[in-house]
Amino acid sequence: xxxxxxxxxxxxxxxxxxxxxxxxxxxxxxxxxxxxxxxxxxxxxxxxxxxxxxxxxxxxxxxxxxxxxxxxxxxxxxxxxxxxxxxxxxxxxxxxxxxxxxxxxxxxxxxxxxxxxxxxxxxxxxxxxxxxxxxxxxxxxxxxxxxxxxxxxxxxxxxxxxxxxxxxxxxxxxxxxxxxxxxxxxxxxxxxxxxxxxxxxxxxxxxxxxxxxxxxxxxxxxxxxxxxxx
Numbered sequence: 225x226x227x228x229x230x231x232x233x234x235x236x237x238x239x240x241x242x243x244x245x246x247x248x249x250x251x252x253x254x255x256x257x258x259x260x261x262x263x264x265x266x267x268x269x270x271x272x273x274x275x276x277x278x279x280x281x282x283x284x285x286x287x288x289x290x291x292x293x294x295x296x297x298x299x300x301x302x303x304x305x306x307x308x309x310x311x312x313x314x315x316x317x318x319x320x321x322x323x324x325x326x327x328x329x330x331x332x333x334x335x336x337x338x339x340x341x342x343x344x345x346x347x348x349x350x351x352x353x354x355x356x357x358x359x360x361x362x363x364x365x366x367x368x369x370x371x372x373x374x375x376x377x378x379x380x381x382x383x384x385x386x387x388x389x390x391x392x393x394x395x396x397x398x399x400x401x402x403x404x405x406x407x408x409x410x411x412x413x414x415x416x417x418x419x420x421x422x423x424x425x426x427x428x429x430x431x432x433x434x435x436x437x438x439x440x441x442x443x444x445x446x447x448x449x450x451x452x453x454x
Contacts, residue, residue: 230399232392233329234413236385237340237347237361239406240423241322241354242313243446247286247342251293253312254305267292282341283362283379290343290364291373299369306349314353321443322423325404330355335396339388339403339413341381345371360388386412414438 238245255262271288275281294302329336338351339360351359363377378384393401393416403410403417408429414420420438422429430440 230396231329231332231334232337232396232399232401233326233334234337234339234389234392234401234403234417235322235326235356236403236405236407236410237338237342237350240404240410241319241326241338242317243319244317245342246313246317246346246350248289250309250346251289253309255293261293264293282381283375286341286343286362286379287364287373287375290345290371294345294371295373297371299366299371302345302371303349306346310346310350310353313350315448316446318447319423319443320445320447321441322404323447325443326354326356329402334402335399337392339380339385341379341385341409360392382409383412385410386416389413389416408432411436411438 235241238247255264268285268289271285275285326336335358336356337358337360338347338354338356340347341362343362343364344359345364347361348359360380362375362380365372365374365376380388389401389403393399400419401417402419402421403414404421404423405411405414406423406425410422411433414422414433415436415438420433420436422433422438422440423443425433425440433440
């Protein structure tokens, strides 16, 4: 097996493949279709206040958002919602540079891994639609067939992503790993990759990345269905 066959390409989702966060729009669009549940957003305010006052626990904030807005939804209902909502993400929110990079790695025979701090309510389904062979993301808890909303795994962010990348390296021994991210919290795992790529960084973040030997790229344009990806 040659080096190309063994290569692994790891993509972050929010701000790297998509032009924005995906979790809150996912939740908000779901609630908009069921307006009597919009008031549930008020229940998240205490967690937001704690976060802003210095708690900085994104995992807790994420769990509170999901539990108070989508808690009690069935697996079947959310699977049906994915079938309606995810095509909108693909139609409106993908960065053209990301689509081109995914297509390039696929054409080279690389193993494609989607690694996101967003949750498994929809990330694996989106990854499958985008052609990823594997997804690593934050898991949420269920009570039988109904959503609880608590996190069932660590929040896949920062050092936790670095741990996941180390696990991938052990799993794909000898493989060259390219990793793409877009935020300061992605720097730990980008530093561990053989090639780390930071997407659309601010000038300050670009300087930090450059000092760590991380490549920086600009992926500004939004991809549209029917547009060529190579």
